[in-house]
Amino acid sequence: MTVLTVVIFLPLAAALGLLAVPRVRGRAATWVWIAVSAADLALVAVMWAGYRGGIGYETRLRWIPTLDAGYHVGVDGLSLPLIALTALLFLVCGVHSLGERRRERAHAALFLFLQSVSLGLFAALDLLLFFVFFDLSIVGMYFVIAGWGHGDRARSALTFFLYTFLGSLALLLGFVGLFLGGGTFDLVELARNPPYAASPGVASLVLLAVGVGLAVKTPVFPVHTWLPPAHTDAPAAGSAILAGILLKMGTYGLARVAMPALPDAWRAHAWLIMAIGLVSVLYGALVALAQPNLKRLVAYTSVNHMGYAVLALGAAGLAPGGGRAGELAVSGAVTQMVSHGLITGALFLLTGVLWDRAGTYDMDRFGGVAGRAPVFAALLAAAAFASLGLPGFSGFIAEFQIFVGVIGAGAVVLGAAAVLGILITAALFLRALQRVLLGGPGELTGRVTDLRPAETAAVAPLLALSVLIGVAPRWLLDVIEPAAAALSSLAGR
């Protein structure tokens, strides 16, 4: 048993422990969550320090031998950054949840369960294992929204559940298709000997099934519509995890499963994938621009930001033999996943402050909040500039690589059109800042008190890490780039 298995199941064990010991209740339960997540993060840091390239910390146990499915986990340059992001984001959500006053024990146990599920998904090297974690994440998030949300939470939770669950059925269909073609559920095997090399039609159908399943989760246009209501009614910590971690499962799945296992189909449909990414970029940004509700605005920018990642992964299928542009694009896509997790996590936690204080996200009822809550204003402004891709924050490192990679791969028109996305996001975030933070006081401004210490402690590390990546990205890119190069050459075979 490697440290990776401990990292994956430690939160789950703690969750079961919490449920088994009813005496731990109230805020103590949240503290247990924080302690366990902190320990998990420390273990991930140890893993990061000890990672030496390739697939590290690999464990392979037989589970269903007839299907060649097993407990096969390991980390590489694609998954390690996302595992680290998961550990960090769950920890800060724990800190943020010190303000939670409803059923803290169940809340903490549920989030710890979700943490194990998310870590397991990013570490999974087996399709069935991946799928189990993928579906459990949907179940966990359903209960987070239904149990701790606000507004029309039951309905939003159900919509979220049904939509993404149906998507996961398509994914399962695709995975079965991969099994039938490759005779195994093992991802490493499938990447080594991609199935359906001789039958492109079947490969395209399998890619369609896998792609639809992952597209719903990412989400891309036009299957993104579960996202805004889910976010609107989800609690702040739930939204941060949903946008910061769960959405990544979609693009991560594309990079982990679809590209290496179906390289021919990926290359054949690279333009289609890129077009879907581009439409998501522009559509997400434009619809976000028209939102009067700050949380829905941030939710739609996720469609925009994840669209860049899809666009970049598609571009890797353009460059012949992978190519350096393809490497750059994939590296940008992975950096974008990490960056978006940090920045959108911070944005959702900050947006939650408005609901907590004033019970609405309607931007026009605020104004001049900077005077009442300077720390809140400073962090929200920083997060907004980070999200619009300002250099000095992680988003720039990600998006610059994506644009250069996409244009470098030969897609000049698509790349030039995608660049428009950062202009629209600039306009919409400045407008949001102007409506909420600046100008004269609005109707509800008086209710907005400044951040509590726990809230500051939750948000500040996310933005600090975004700045660290933005200013000195090498420690992250040194891990991502070799994996991006490997993936790019796999997809370019």
Add this chain to the structure above:
Amino acid sequence: MSALAWLLPATPGVAGALLALAGRRADRVAAAGAVAVTAVTLALAALAAAVRPMWGTTLVAVAAPPGGTPAGIAVDGLSAVMAVTVAAIALAVLVFAAGDLPSGAARGRFFGLMLLFTGAMLLTVTAADLMLLLTGWEIMGAASYALIGFWWREHGRVRSAGLAFVTTRAGDLGLYVAAGCAFAATGTLELAGIAQAGQPWRDLAAAGIVLAALGKSAQLPFSYWLSGAMAGPSAVSALLHSATMVAAGAYLLLRVQPLLAATGWAAVAVAWAGAVTALLLGAVALAQRDLKQLLAASTCAQVGFMVLAAGAGAVAGGTAHLVAHAAVKSLLFLCAGVWLTALGTEALAGLRGAGRWRRSVGVAFAVGALALAGVPPLSLWVTKDAVLAGVPSPGLYAVALAAALLAAAYAARALAAVWRPGTFPTAAGERRVPRAVTGPLLALAPLAAGLSVLGLPAVYAGWRQLVGAGGEPGPEVAGLVVTGLAASAVTAAGWAIGVRARQGTAWRRRAAELGQGRLAVGLRGWLGLRQGAIGGVWEPVKALAGALARFDDRVLERTGEWLADGVTAAAGVAGRRAEGLLDGVVRGAAGALGGAAWLGRGRVERPLEHLVRAVAAGAGALGRAARRPQAGQAHLYLAQAAAAFLLLAVVLMLVR
């Protein structure tokens, strides 16, 4: 000495970020700290100009040249000139701001942002690759947003700041595309390599860079953002209009002049963009009734000469004009700032006599205005001629010459407005304006006047060597005489109309009539560019966004709701059926068990009877539990999972 290369932008950048982060806690030390940091930065810039350090760094591994030194920061002659200019002007402006900014203002934020702004400009002018260039370039834009909107409680100022940021970022997109094209063609992001890139990448990269530079330099059609940029404190205008921001675009074009020349079309387009901006925005400046607006339009016009220089291949002349204009324009804005603080107005009509109030300020302004007019022997007279000497086509030359005469006219108008005899409420001014703020004016005025030494043949030869433009023509005597005389004549005429002529004379009446005409109103409104951008781009984009959002709400999101409603309804029906079935089964089983128990009464032992009764009771309880409505959603999940696995089984059977 490679550390020096990155220390140069990092020193003000990091200090500024920390100061801004500290916010109000740093208010008391902010001014002194910022001035000290800027002084250190100036020393670093001077040192860097002497030793020309380079610092290589790997930002993105695949873009590093194979085997070569990775790109990073490199200080060559052009960068050295820019760095010293930026640091020197920033120092003068910050010393001014220390005295001018109201005591209650958020000084930590202000001085922090000013340092960040300066550091970003220093990074821009020393970056050797497009990624670092873009980093400095965009941070500078964001800092300018925060500085223009410094008084954030006023909606109008914030809106101007947003307009400036979004407009310049629209241009910045060109740099992203240029970076992609450079990478596609050369495999690196180095600025110097683009001129040798293959087609079509070279032309695409050139187009992107030109777009970005025109946006940043507020050239046509982007000029309007600079009008709104006046919403910030005076010191912000003084820095933004001289050595940073607008200068960055001109610098970039001068830097990539070989690329422009290599494409051919880009050089011509840039030259015309600069010349036409110099002409039209010169006319806009002449029509203004507000001193800061006049100066803002004149900035566009003067930067137009630098852009023209880049297009015409007069790098040495363009750089000289940039440096001299930085001194002149920061001086003029600081003087305007003194009067704004003293009198609370920027309207030309309200500044009557301002020049005579505190003589040192009035004289400093006069020096700046005369230099701006191109009057000999002041700096811009020489540098503008160095630009004109390189202009190849007669048409272009004629436009540029007309623009130079307009410059004399608007400078004379500003000069006359403040030197016209009039009463000035001196007491109020004395209270508000500390003497210390005149120090920077007295330092800048000699520069504004004396940088004409650059035009001396021996000095100019050295200057050409310095900025790496060996073979270019310098200012010519004939041109100097013609433009000097013409500018002097126009200035004298303007002065005569504005100051000497008595109220009611024909000339003044004619000027006043002109000022009421449609042409003048259009010019005063900056050619309607702002309205054009808002009405022609922003409003349609907003309308499109609104339409898409409605589509999203009404059509796409409904599909999710239909799904939810449909499945809920189906599950309800199925659930009722299933419950009925389950109920029947359970009742039946219970009944059967009960019957069996009754039948077996007496024949079986009592314990068995108890067991059977217990099972019957348990089954009944289970049935009741299953009928509980809140358990329906768990059923749903199970039902779907079952359906999914059924589907799978079918697929497996079909394929196997």
